[in-house]
Structures are given as structure tokens and as C-alpha cells.
Amino acid sequence: MTALLDRGRALTTPVLRAAVERLAPPMDTVAAYHFGWIDAEGRPSDAAGGKAVRPALALLSAEAAGAPPEAGIPGAVAVELVHNFSLLHDDLMDGDEQRRHRDTVWKVHGPAQAILVGDALFALGSEILLEMGTVEAGRATRRLTVASRKLxxxxxxDISYEHRDLVTVEECLHMEGNKTGALLACAASIGAVLGGADDRTADALEAYGHHLGLAFQAVDDLLGIWGDPQSTGKQAWSDLRQRKKSLPVAAALGSEGPAAARLAKLLAEDAQKSQAEFEDFHEAEFAERAALIEEAGGREWTSQEAQRQHTTAIQALDSIPMPGRVREQFAALADFVVVRQR
Amino acid sequence: MTALLDRGRALTTPVLRAAVERLAPPMDTVAAYHFGWIDAEGRPSDAAGGKAVRPALALLSAEAAGAPPEAGIPGAVAVELVHNFSLLHDDLMDGDEQRRHRDTVWKVHGPAQAILVGDALFALGSEILLEMGTVEAGRATRRLTVASRKLxxxxxxDISYEHRDLVTVEECLHMEGNKTGALLACAASIGAVLGGADDRTADALEAYGHHLGLAFQAVDDLLGIWGDPQSTGKQAWSDLRQRKKSLPVAAALGSEGPAAARLAKLLAEDAQKSQAEFEDFHEAEFAERAALIEEAGGREWTSQEAQRQHTTAIQALDSIPMPGRVREQFAALADFVVVRQR
Incomplete structure (x- = not known):
């Protein structure tokens, strides 16, 4: 598994760095900081990047279509660029000050640079693909653009839900399908599209990626409440601090019984509070909310949902032929996504 | 001239509105407010939109390639979407509270919506083109993406120059070529690309649009200092209030003599002031700076520069064949751009 992620990172990073070097100063420096290649003072750095699930998927996707993994590289780079565009803008919109144990770009370089560099990475994603000049690249860019809009x-x-008392499980899954599923779906199919696969193959790979994304997000939602800050790099009770209506909360509120009722009452009161009042909460108050979510079944339901999405993802691959080794690696990636601790 | 702009607006607006309706709520409403189709309370409105130079150019561009004007519509819509993406983000980054006599989106709907809706319009631009599924649309999208990166x-x-004491005329022209020239260049060629023109034709049209953009921006820079607020919809001395290093300022500072020296001294002092202190200036203080810029020759130089760019734009068309009527309309558009009062 680690070998697969490492391969994706090793083949993609040099091309990604070369793409980012196209940005005009000071955007190239700001982007290099975001990717962890330099620190806030501009010194070379080797900060832990993301898990690199998307690049691994894109290369595997090329192999699913019978092409060499290298055929997926421009797709992997384009997807990484779009993914990081969304991180830059989301961190600013959400006011998140930390990502991967480091200060976020808007915190270090200011909001304007977070907007600009995000915009530039977004544009660069399409540019990298379209300059290939092939029909396949045009199809890949179209899929990437549709995925970006869903993102x-x-x-x-997600933002609109934070201002609401109640979000249903269905609404939450729809949001997460857009926010996480769409780009993983694109990553899982873009290599195949670049490798010349037909639409049926690309669509089946997209379905795999979509459900993988929902499994990934279900695990993320669990880690966002019960994750170990040492592993996740986020504050304890991170999602509760932000009043996020994530899956465990939606599932808990949708259940019956005293725990759900008490949770609903608390969250309704919380919604009336200012962010400052909210941040003054004692740890025990977040712990109480987390315990109620668990008691109302939100934790267990979300854990099972991750398993259900995992199963659906694997099944989506049954309809198309591919080398046995590639199929096994898609399965291993799905396993990794649901057991990870960060 | 008005007929040409009106045609561009009439053929483009319905397709643009249909595209914007694809956005998920509340982004569709926020975008409709930005375009002036509804007011801040959501009531239908008919606010004066932009000058619609870009759509007019895109349709004319199709005709230059011997295609009907309608062939340029998806290009006109895509360019308008990218243009408006940049307005939404720039207004937020620059802290501009008014555009076209109305409160800007970040002022009415908040920064997060300005970022999100900008992102969505940007993605929609490529989506509109790529879903045509033709080779020409792929080429058009590539040109649009390159132009977007320059933008x-x-x-x-532009942002980095605001923090500097001195910007040369060359730096200013380079910035304006990117910020204004690139997208007008794209508008002037995208219809031809969609209409099947070869690269030589598209490149000549791009050159026309690039120089037209520089002429346009030179006039904008004049209006930004000496424009009538009633016509421009901006505050008097608008660019001076923002300490913009626009062409008249750069040209004045690059000249010799007592007015340039006195201006340099004043602007260096201004650079030390906070934005709040600066906004407390009396009108007379802005008037003094404007008078010094004029005395140092910055106004006259910029006015001549607009004429030079106008001439170069027209000359760029000489190398390619096109119907005489279309050539006349390109020339009329260039004339309009340099004589406009808003």
C-alpha cells in the first residue's frame, strides 16, 4: 500500500513542482509554502504533504485502461492542482489556521495571496491537460471541470449547513459526494481517459472513486470528532469546534431517544452563541457533545457507512475488465482509506 | 457602434443567464446580483451591466473567420464568465465597495460568497466550451485558460505594485497587458477559433485584442484619476485614493523636472501613511497630486499611449483577410474604446 502511494508521489511531484514554477512571483513562493516545499521564511523544507491518494489513483487508473502508469501523470498533476486550489480557498473561507501541522496560507501570506494562488492553481490544472493537445486531454479536462464545479x-x-440547526443524513451525503466524492471520482478515472479508455470504463472508475470518496469522508468525519490530534494535525474535537454538521452529527440527530433529544437541544443553544463564546468552551463541553453523538448512534452509523461505501466502491469495478494486479491495488487503496488514523 | 455592442449583449445574455442558472443555491442568486439581474433583496432588476465590449468582440471574431456571429456565442459567454470571476475576486482583494454604482458582492453577501461564486463562474467558463465536445472548443479552452492565468x-x-514607491512604465504596461490585454485578446480571437480559423488568423486577432486592451486600460487609467464620478460610477480620484501605480503616475514619475520630483516626494510620504489616514485626505490633496501628474506630463503621455496602442491594434489586422464590413467594425470598436467617458 505504502509503495503505491509512494509511487504516485514520486512520479507526480517533479511534474507538479515544474508546473508550480510557472507561477509569477510571489505566487510561486506562496504555492511552494502551501505544498510544504519551503517554510514561511522561504527556506527549503520537507514538510509532510498530504496522503497522496489522488495521484496514486490517477496512475492506477491509467493501468486499468491498459496504459502505462506514466500516462496518468498529467491527470494526477491536474487533480492535485485542483485539490490544492480548493484547500487554499476553503481554509480562508472556513477561517482554518492550521493544515498538516502548519499555519495556513492566508494566515502566513494574507487573504489576497490565498485567493490569487488558489485561482492560479485552478487555471494551471486545465492548462497542464489542454496543452497536451489531444482529444483524450480535452475529454479529461471536461471531466475535471465538471468535478471542480461539484467541489x-x-x-x-457545507458553509450554508453551518448556519442551520438541522441537516439530514441525505443532505450531508449529497454535500460530501460533491465536496470529496467528485474529485476522487475524477482522480480514479482521469488516467484511464488519458490512456484512451471508453466512457463505460471511465464511468465505472468514476463510480468507484465516488464511493471511495464517501468512505474517505465518513472516516474523516469520525477523525474530525474522535481523531487523535497528534495524528490528524487538527485540534481535538475539531469539527465540533466549527459546529460542522458532519455525518455523525446528522445521523445522531436523525435517531430517536433521549441522547438525540439532549444533543438537539444543546446544538440549538450552541447555534445562538457567537464564535468567540463558543471557543471559550471547556474541553468537557465538547466531550459531552461527542459522548451524546456516540450514545445516539452517530459514531457507529458513520463507521458502518464507511464500510458500506467501501463495498459499493469495490463492486463498481466488477463491471469492467482490468489486470488482476490493478484490481487488487484499487481494493488495497479502498482498505487503506477506511482504516487510516489521519 | 452601439448596434454592435447591443447585438453582442442580446445574443450573449440569454445563454449567460442559462449558464448561471446551473449554479447551486445560493450561488445562483449571488451571481444574478453581481450581473445586475436582481437587487440585494432578490427582486428582479435591470441594473446597467458592463459595456459588453468582450461579447461584441467574440461575435465579430467569428465573422472574421467567415462564420456566422452565432458561432462565437459560447466563446463570448465563456469570456464573460471568466471576466466576472476576476471582478468578484479582485473587488474582494482590493476592498472595493462599489462597482457600476452598486455595492459589490463581498459587501452584500460576504467574502466567502465572493470567493465561491468567483470560483464557480471560472469553472463554468471552461465547462460551457468543453461540453461542445469539438476540437475547436478544446483549442478555444486552451487559449482561455492561458489568458486566465495571465489575468x-x-x-x-497590481497588488504588489501598491506596496512599492516606484513602478516603471514598462512594469505598468506589462501588468496591464496581463490584467486587461490577455482577456480582450482572447475575446477577439475565440470566435474565430470556434469558427475554425487557423492559428495565424487567431494570433493576429489576439494581437489586435491585446493592443486594444492596452488602449482600453490607458483610457481607464485616465478616467481613474480625471473621470467624472457621475459617468464612471467610481469616487473622484478613485485610483489616487487606492495609491494605484497606474500609467499616468508611472509616466509622471519617469519624467524629469520639478513636478516629477515634488510628486515623488509626496507619494513616498503617502506610502508611509495608513489607509485610514489616507482616506481622511481633503479633496484638495488629491487634486494637488492629480495636478502634479498632469504637470509632469503623465496625463498627456497616457493619452498618446492610448492612441499608439489603438494604431498598433488596427495594424495587427492588416496581415489577415476578412470581410471589409467586419474590419470596419473592429476599427469602430477600437475608436469607441479610446473616446469613451466611462
Whole structure:
């Protein structure tokens, strides 16, 4: 598993760095900081990047279509650029000050640079693909653009949910399908599209990626409440601090019984509070909310949902032929996504 | 001339509105407010939009390639979407509270919506083109993406120049070529690309649009200092209030003599002031700076520069064949751009 992620990172990073070097100063420096290649003072750095699930998927996707993994590289780079565009803008919109144990770009370089560099990475994603000049690259860019719009829709929904008392499980899954599922779906199919796969193959790979994304997000939602800050790099009770209506909360509120009722009452009161009042909460108050979510079944339901999405993801691959080794690696990636601790 | 702009607006607006309706709520409403189709309370409105130079150019561009004007519509819509993405983000980054006599989106709907809706319009631009599924649409999208990156580079340069004492005329022209020239170049060529023109034709049209953009921006820079607030919809001395290093300022500072020296001294002092102190200036203090810029020759130089760019734009068309009527309309558009009062 680690070998697969390492391969994705090793083949993608040099091309990604070369792409980012195209940015005009000071955007190239700001982007290099975001990716962890330099620190806030501009010194070379080797900060831990993301898990690199998307690049691994894109290369595997090329192999699913019978092409060499290298055929997926421009797709992997384009997807990484779009993913990081969304991180830059989301961190600013959400006011998140930390990502991967480091200060976020808007915190270090200011809001304008976070907006600008995000915009530039977004544009660069299409540019990298379209300059290939092939019909396949045009198809890949179209899929990437559709996925990007879903990503943006998902963020819009996520923001609007934070101002609401109640979000249903269905609304939450729809939002997460957009915000996380769409780009993983694109990563899982873009290599195949670049490798010349037909639409049926690309669509099946997209379905795998979509459900993988929902499994990934279900685990993320669990880690956002019960994750170990040492592993996740986020504050304890991170999602509760932000009043996020994540899956465990939605599932808990949708259940019956005294724990759900008490939780609903507390969250309704919380919604009336200012962010400052909220941040003054004692740890025990977040712990109480987390315990109620668990008692109302939100933790267990979300854990099972991750398993259900995992199963659906694997099944989506049954309809298309691919080398046995590639199929096994898609399965291993799905296993990794649901057992990870960060 | 008005007929040409009206045709562009009439053929483009319905397709633009249908595209914007694809956005998920509340982004569709926020975008409709930005375009002036509804007011801040959501009531239908008919606010004066932009001058619609870009749509007119895109349709004319199709005709230059021997295609019907309608062939340029998806290009006109895509360019308008990218243009408005940049307005939404720039207004937020620059802290501009008014555009076209109305409160800007971040002022009415908050920064997060300005970022999100900008992102969505940007993605929609490529989506509209790529879903045509033709080779020409792929080429058009590639040109649009390259232009978008230049647009972003130009905004990055513009922001960095505001913190500097001195910007040369060359730096200023380079920034304005990116910020204004690139997208007008794209508008002037995208219809031809969609209409099947070869690269030589598209490149000549791009050159026309690039120089037209520089002429446009030179006039904008004049209006930004000496424009009538009633016509421009901006505050008097608008660019001086923002300490913009626009062409008249750069040209004045690059000249010799007592007015340039006195201006340099004043602007160096201004650079030390906070934005709040600066906004407390009396009108007379802005008037003094404007008078010094004029005395140092900055106004006259910029006015001549607009004429020079106008001439170069027209000459760029000489190398390619096109119907005489279309050539006349390109010339009329260039004339309009340099004589406009808003």
C-alpha cells in the first residue's frame, strides 16, 4: 500500500513542482509554502504533504485502461492542482489556521495571496491537460471541470449547513459526494481517459472513486470528532469546534431517544452563541457533545457507512475488465482509506 | 457602434443567464446580483451591466473567420464568465465597495460568497466550451485558460505594485497587458477559433485584442484619476485614493523636472501613511497630486499611449483577410474604446 502511494508521489511531484514554477512571483513562493516545499521564511523544507491518494489513483487508473502508469501523470498533476486550489480557498473561507501541522496560507501570506494562488492553481490544472493537445486531454479536462464545479457546490453547501440547526443524513451525503466524492471520482478515472479508455470504463472508475470518496469522508468525519490530534494535525474535537454538521452529527440527530433529544437541544443553544463564546468552551463541553453523538448512534452509523461505501466502491469495478494486479491495488487503496488514523 | 455592442449583449445574455442558472443555491442568486439581474433583496432588476465590449468582440471574431456571429456565442459567454470571476475576486482583494454604482458582492453577501461564486463562474467558463465536445472548443479552452492565468498574474502584479514607491512604465504596461490585454485578446480571437480559423488568423486577432486592451486600460487609467464620478460610477480620484501605480503616475514619475520630483516626494510620504489616514485626505490633496501628474506630463503621455496602442491594434489586422464590413467594425470598436467617458 505504502509503495503505491509512494509511487504516485514520486512520479507526480517533479511534474507538479515544474508546473508550480510557472507561477509569477510571489505566487510561486506562496504555492511552494502551501505544498510544504519551503517554510514561511522561504527556506527549503520537507514538510509532510498530504496522503497522496489522488495521484496514486490517477496512475492506477491509467493501468486499468491498459496504459502505462506514466500516462496518468498529467491527470494526477491536474487533480492535485485542483485539490490544492480548493484547500487554499476553503481554509480562508472556513477561517482554518492550521493544515498538516502548519499555519495556513492566508494566515502566513494574507487573504489576497490565498485567493490569487488558489485561482492560479485552478487555471494551471486545465492548462497542464489542454496543452497536451489531444482529444483524450480535452475529454479529461471536461471531466475535471465538471468535478471542480461539484467541489465548489459542495463547499457552498457545507458553509450554508453551518448556519442551520438541522441537516439530514441525505443532505450531508449529497454535500460530501460533491465536496470529496467528485474529485476522487475524477482522480480514479482521469488516467484511464488519458490512456484512451471508453466512457463505460471511465464511468465505472468514476463510480468507484465516488464511493471511495464517501468512505474517505465518513472516516474523516469520525477523525474530525474522535481523531487523535497528534495524528490528524487538527485540534481535538475539531469539527465540533466549527459546529460542522458532519455525518455523525446528522445521523445522531436523525435517531430517536433521549441522547438525540439532549444533543438537539444543546446544538440549538450552541447555534445562538457567537464564535468567540463558543471557543471559550471547556474541553468537557465538547466531550459531552461527542459522548451524546456516540450514545445516539452517530459514531457507529458513520463507521458502518464507511464500510458500506467501501463495498459499493469495490463492486463498481466488477463491471469492467482490468489486470488482476490493478484490481487488487484499487481494493488495497479502498482498505487503506477506511482504516487510516489521519 | 452601439448596434454592435447591443447585438453582442442580446445574443450573449440569454445563454449567460442559462449558464448561471446551473449554479447551486445560493450561488445562483449571488451571481444574478453581481450581473445586475436582481437587487440585494432578490427582486428582479435591470441594473446597467458592463459595456459588453468582450461579447461584441467574440461575435465579430467569428465573422472574421467567415462564420456566422452565432458561432462565437459560447466563446463570448465563456469570456464573460471568466471576466466576472476576476471582478468578484479582485473587488474582494482590493476592498472595493462599489462597482457600476452598486455595492459589490463581498459587501452584500460576504467574502466567502465572493470567493465561491468567483470560483464557480471560472469553472463554468471552461465547462460551457468543453461540453461542445469539438476540437475547436478544446483549442478555444486552451487559449482561455492561458489568458486566465495571465489575468491572475496581472492582478498579483497590481497588488504588489501598491506596496512599492516606484513602478516603471514598462512594469505598468506589462501588468496591464496581463490584467486587461490577455482577456480582450482572447475575446477577439475565440470566435474565430470556434469558427475554425487557423492559428495565424487567431494570433493576429489576439494581437489586435491585446493592443486594444492596452488602449482600453490607458483610457481607464485616465478616467481613474480625471473621470467624472457621475459617468464612471467610481469616487473622484478613485485610483489616487487606492495609491494605484497606474500609467499616468508611472509616466509622471519617469519624467524629469520639478513636478516629477515634488510628486515623488509626496507619494513616498503617502506610502508611509495608513489607509485610514489616507482616506481622511481633503479633496484638495488629491487634486494637488492629480495636478502634479498632469504637470509632469503623465496625463498627456497616457493619452498618446492610448492612441499608439489603438494604431498598433488596427495594424495587427492588416496581415489577415476578412470581410471589409467586419474590419470596419473592429476599427469602430477600437475608436469607441479610446473616446469613451466611462
Amino acid at each position: 465548489i457546490d459542495g463547499q457552498a453547501q | 491572475i498574474d496581472g492582478q498579483a502584479q
